[in-house]
Amino acid sequence: MNVDVVIVGGGISGLTAAYQLHKKDSSLQIVVLEAKNRVGGRTLTLPLKAADGTDNFDLGGQWVGRCQPHIMALLEELGLTHVQYLEGKKFMQLGSDRISSYSSDIPSLSPLALIDLQKLMFKLEWMRKQVDIRDPYQSPYGAEWDAMTLDTFVNNQLWTKGARDAIETALRGMLGVELSQISVLYFISYMSAAGGLKNLIEATEYTAQEYKIVGGAQQISQKLAASPPSCVQMQQPVSKITQ
Ligand SMILES: Cc1cc2nc3c(=O)[nH]c(=O)nc-3n(C[C@H](O)[C@H](O)[C@H](O)COP(=O)(O)OP(=O)(O)OC[C@H]3O[C@@H](n4cnc5c(N)ncnc54)[C@H](O)[C@@H]3O)c2cc1C
Structure with a gap:
């Protein structure tokens, strides 16, 4: 197989790189090698028991805000929405x-x-x-x-x-x-x-805790991995790079 680009790591960075490269030039053969059996890296969303059944909880990176314009633009592109609850004690x-x-x-x-x-x-x-x-x-x-x-x-x-x-x-x-x-x-x-x-x-307008992603932050990577070029290979830890 002819490969033009090999990306190490299926976290948000690696998957965004693959996604953006493909948008620039769809003829590129791109591969993302991920060591684990899941994408997302330091974002991890798990279903946990909640008051009204089960809900998705973020155990890693989770907040975004308008002070992070790139991730906000990506969320919109991927059709992910956000909320924040500020009222109460x-x-x-x-x-x-x-x-x-x-x-x-x-x-x-x-x-x-x-x-x-x-x-x-x-x-x-x-x-x-x-x-x-x-x-x-x-x-x-x-x-x-x-x-x-x-x-x-x-x-x-x-x-x-x-x-x-x-x-x-x-x-x-x-x-x-x-x-x-x-x-x-x-x-x-x-x-x-x-x-x-x-x-x-703070968790107010334009701060780092302005919003949480509905359904969890790991969806960013899951959606990117499912989008073209859709090229993630799991359980492929890279131990050596030869150029
Ligand atoms: C508890 C916690 C809370 C956080 N909260 C926030 C927050 O609220 N807001 C925010 O913006 N950020 C937050 N962050 C930071 C944010 O999660 C990270 O900046 C972001 O997820 C990093 O993405 P990345 O793709 O650069 O790296 P990573 O997510 O670390 O991805 C790297 C990927 O590469 C893989 N990999 C590593 N080595 C190899 C190898 N040799 N071969 C193959 N694969 C390899 C790893 O398995 C991993 O999947 C938080 C982080 C943590 C841990």
Whole structure:
């Protein structure tokens, strides 16, 4: 078989690459080699028990927003719709076992902790403007911020336990690592690429948690895999590339 393009990995990236290449030139022979027996990579949607029977739950990537114009355009092309539920009470568990609830946009923290948190937000916003995301190391504070962990930075900046617990919980969930495992420079660049911390943590208009995909995010890959050029080969782990 004559192959023009071999793509490694049947996640959203690999499958989008195959889909877009085929749209540009339908004569290309394209193959996507996927190691697992399913497409989707870090998106995984499973049917789980729900109040009214079974519903699809996302266990990996799931939120999209208008700050991600490419995936929004792809969803429309694939005929996938989105929703978001924002009404109702919010629950928050920080540090200890204490669970609090609140209805506004402001977390239920003491006034001092809220001021502390706001001060950090201003500082992060200032820092973001100092970093060129195309070349973070060359930024004025590149070397200094690359040598400091996010954990040290947060502890230096915040005075109250409430604010520290809130920010640590939010960042852990967002980054999937402990704050001691990444540098301040990495975090500032990541945050900057998203247009600011608020974009990353909030679930309002134009933020990263603006919408969820009805039926689950894995459908993006499933639909792409079923679209032309329809060329995914499962259980084909690539162990060597020779050009
Ligand atoms: C828990 C979690 C929550 C997330 N939440 C969000 C969110 O809400 N919004 C958002 O935008 N993003 C979110 N993300 C990130 C998002 O899921 C990923 O950025 C995206 O799915 C990555 O797609 P990808 O195709 O680049 O990589 P992957 O999804 O990792 O796909 C790579 C594929 O390549 C295959 N592969 C790897 N090595 C080989 C090999 N040698 N041979 C053959 N195949 C190979 C893998 O099996 C996999 O299928 C989340 C991620 C996680 C884990």
